[in-house]
Amino acid sequence: MFNRLYVHIPFCIKKCRYCAFVSSTPKSEELQEYPALLIRELQLRGSAADPVASVYFGGGTPSLLQPQQLARLLEEIAAQTGIQATAEITLEANPGSVDQISLKGFRDAGINRISLGIQSFDDRFLECLGRIHAAEQSRQAFRDAREAGFNNVSIDLIHSLPGQSLLQWRSELLHAIRLAPEHISIYGLTVEEGTPFALSYPAGCHELPDDDLSADMFELADELLTAAGFEHYEIANYARPGYRSEHNSGYWKRDGYLGLGVAAHSFLRDGYGVRLSNPDNLEDYRRGVTSGRLERSGEQRLTQGDAMAEYLFLGLRLAEGVSLPAFEGEFGRPLESVYGSTAADLARCGLLVQNKSVLTLTRRGMLLSNQVFTRFLP
Ligand code: SF4
The missing domain is CATH 3.20.20.70 (Aldolase class I)
Structure with a gap:
């Protein structure tokens, strides 16, 4: 997990x-x-x-x-x-x-x-x-x-x-x-x-x-x-x-992590992934921990669509980019079949580049990364 x-x-x-x-x-x-x-x-x-x-x-x-x-x-x-x-x-x-x-x-x-x-x-x-x-x-x-x-x-x-x-x-x-x-x-x-x-x-x-x-x-x-x-x-x-x-x-590679402490976030590798967060104030955190019932707020169980988008916008942050075969290995679907037209659009605008089977951001894409990432949201 x-x-x-x-x-x-x-x-x-x-x-x-x-x-x-x-x-x-x-x-x-x-x-x-x-x-x-x-x-x-x-x-x-x-x-x-x-x-x-x-x-x-x-x-x-x-x-x-x-x-x-x-x-x-x-x-x-x-x-x-x-x-x-x-x-x-x-x-x-x-x-x-x-x-x-x-x-x-x-x-x-x-x-x-x-x-x-x-x-x-x-x-x-x-x-x-x-x-x-x-x-x-x-x-x-x-x-x-x-x-x-x-x-x-x-x-x-x-x-x-x-x-x-x-x-x-x-x-x-x-x-x-x-x-x-x-x-x-x-x-x-x-x-x-x-x-x-x-x-x-x-x-x-x-x-x-x-x-x-x-x-x-x-x-x-x-x-x-x-x-x-x-x-x-x-x-x-x-x-x-x-x-x-x-x-x-x-x-950035979507490894699972456990977050401990006030306001800490966790990402657990269960299904397509679950995001959770702890109470954001010390009083609620202390009460939860000492009573043995620490409720987490904001539980979000990711769908396949959420997970694919995350995979793209986290992976593209890295200079090594997103490997098309690795994406297909993770989700059982070719990346082109899901994001082909979006990636082509971004490439035409000079924000993204495909080199063999790897997608990476251009330097301009890095500068405008938030605009690029919103294009992959479900
Ligand atoms: S107040 Fe914020 S920015 Fe300043 S040291 Fe604390 S966490 Fe860092």
Whole structure:
């Protein structure tokens, strides 16, 4: 049913202005009790058929947990589901909430990949975004991670920031290349409803770059990072050879995963797949877990049509694209018989290309990926 595990830690020291994730500032007793709730949920959910191939602690700010708490969680996961010896075990970390000692502790606890939320190397942008750290803290966190023994470090960067020029974005990318992480995730800033950014920009922040400038930023990242030896293996992700994110690749390949914690989503490989989500507030989650009856909301059992569409729009995110024989093997129907005319249309518009038996997005298709994906919806 699942071979990957996602653990959501819904706490942050302070909410960033652009953030639409489920997270809030915790009381200290909430941080203390939360790992025990996760362990209880894991016990309620039962075990995987096989040991999991990856574990991902995401958030929120998972680096607010103590190394001992993470060690205890991993111990329990190993006991309940098993963890493969080669499993990728990632912790998202905020540069403002780690130091040399905690990073060493995380490594000793069994974390083997760190994903640092650097976002920008320019203090003015960090300030405008409402991040809790300065650029120098990010550089220090990176050095500390190396010192602690992490040889697989990913960093997140955001482009299309208020008032950002192409030259400034170039400088961010050059900073990232100099740091030499194994993996870089790059997102364009989007203004989500309900965030402080959606209501008004704080003083000192400027207007957002327009679509053309955002597209230039996407292309500049592709150009500079691939020239520096990174593979552009997914729309928003770059990796040195051998360092693609195992866990996230599983999402794009529709592997089953169990999500633990407040607001965590799961995808179980049962029939064409079932998507489920946990309560999105701590109180309901705590009540469900402690009573032994944790209701999941939003259960969606996929039809064959849903699953085929997902297969396309998740698979096309990857540079390796969608293999026609693999699609037919999965669904017993040739891809051309289901999406032939849609794919031909998109190819005519220069968004999609078929090379032998593989469909991939063009660079323009990557830029306009949301428009491409809606064409495959049932
Ligand atoms: S650290 Fe991440 S999850 Fe927390 S508020 Fe900022 S953007 Fe949101």
